[in-house]
Each structure stands twice: as C-alpha cells, then as structure tokens.
Amino acid sequence: MAKVILLSGSPRANSNTVDVLNICAEEIKKNGVDAEVLSLRGKRISSCIACNKCVEKGNCVLNDGLEEIINSLREADGFIPAAPVYFGTARGDIMSALQRIGKVSRGTDKFLSWMVGGPIAVARRGGQTLTLQEMTMFFPINEMIIVGSDYWNMVFALEEGTTDQDSEGLNTIRLFGENVAKLINKLKE
Ligand SMILES: Cc1cc2nc3c(=O)[nH]c(=O)nc-3n(C[C@H](O)[C@H](O)[C@H](O)COP(=O)(O)O)c2cc1C
Numbered sequence: 001m002a003k004v005i006l007l008s009g010s011p012r013a014n015s016n017t018v019d020v021l022n023i024c025a026e027e028i029k030k031n032g033v034d035a036e037v038l039s040l041r042g043k044r045i046s047s048c049i050a051c052n053k054c055v056e057k058g059n060c061v062l063n064d065g066l067e068e069i070i071n072s073l074r075e076a077d078g079f080i081p082a083a084p085v086y087f088g089t090a091r092g093d094i095m096s097a098l099q100r101i102g103k104v105s106r107g108t109d110k111f112l113s114w115m116v117g118g119p120i121a122v123a124r125r126g127g128q129t130l131t132l133q134e135m136t137m138f139f140p141i142n143e144m145i146i147v148g149s150d151y152w153n154m155v156f157a158l159e160e161g162t163t164d165q166d167s168e169g170l171n172t173i174r175l176f177g178e179n180v181a182k183l184i185n186k187l188k189e
Contacts, residue, residue: 015084
C-alpha cells in the first residue's frame, strides 16, 4: 500500500502542528493511502555539515535520529513536512532536517524523486506565507510533486490544542490531504 510520511517540526508535547498533521493523515487514509505522523520532538537536529559522507555511506552520518526518518522516507510515496512559525520563518530544526534529507537523497538514489506532498505552516498570527515559501524550496529541487488545496496550507493557533478554532485552516488541510492521496493513487494506476 502506498504511504505518506508527515513530519512535525514542533518541540511541544501537545503540538498544534502534530494535531494538524493527524487531521491530514486521517484524510489521506480515508482516500486509500496509508499515512504515518513522525515528529522531531525530543530530537536536536543538526544542520548539514557538508561532509559528503552520505554519498559513500548511503545515509547521514550525524547521529541525532534523522537517519530513522530518512529510512522511513525511503519507503514512502509522499512527504508532508510541517513547521510551527518562529519569528516569521520555519523553526530551525525542520529546515535542518529538510536540508539533510535532500542532501542524502541527492547523494544516493534520489528517493525523493516523484514523491508527492507539500509543506504546512502553523502559527498564532504571522509568517505562515514566508514559512511555506521557505519550505517549498525543498520540493522542486528534489524532483518532487507539490499538491494544492483551495487555500495555502496554513493553520492559525497559539496555545496547545487550539487548532479547532481555525475551521477554515483545517478544511484547507483536509482537502490537501485528500488531493495528495488522490494524486498518489493516480500515479500508481
Ligand atoms: C520562539 C517562538 C517564536 C514564535 N514566532 C511566531 C511568529 O513569528 N508568528 C506567529 O504567528 N507565531 C509565532 N509563535 C507561535 C507559534 O507559532 C504557535 O504557538 C504555534 O501554534 C506553535 O505550534 P506547535 O504547538 O506545533 O509548536 C512563536 C512561538 C515561539 C515559541
């Protein structure tokens, strides 16, 4: 069965970003594609150190837990990274993760190629569009396919567990999840 990996870049226990990804995952599953939500919570993700060892070793040699996430992505057909907005841009760890994931893919067997997905941003009030633009850069350079919805993939929430106050944002995410699954199903036909 085709599968989508959804990756949260939030450090919080009751993360809004994870809540949004769970809703997205539910919609993907409803449309016949498996989905798994992973999180960077509890990890300290380093930035790429340009050692190029991934080319010879086949995976990132930095020992901070990203290797397992990369292994999960190798088996996946879709990828949806999501970030809380910090000071108008994506939280640093998710960008470090994306840069290393991209480096390993490009340095090895290009496992990201033709993977379907797109980014999601969660914030109290401002910076979602720039965060989405920042994260979007990861997709086309890795031969990935970005899927749309009826608005940009952003949800407004501040305190933990408050995403339900942004019903429009959640509906955008539901439609995005549905479209991701539908495109993956089409590609598998
Ligand atoms: C260091 C820090 C910076 C933040 N900067 C912004 C910001 O620029 N714009 C905004 O709207 N919200 C900002 N927030 C609020 C978070 O984006 C918001 O609480 C979001 O729901 C967090 O998602 P999470 O629960 O998944 O971690 C910031 C929060 C923190 C901790």
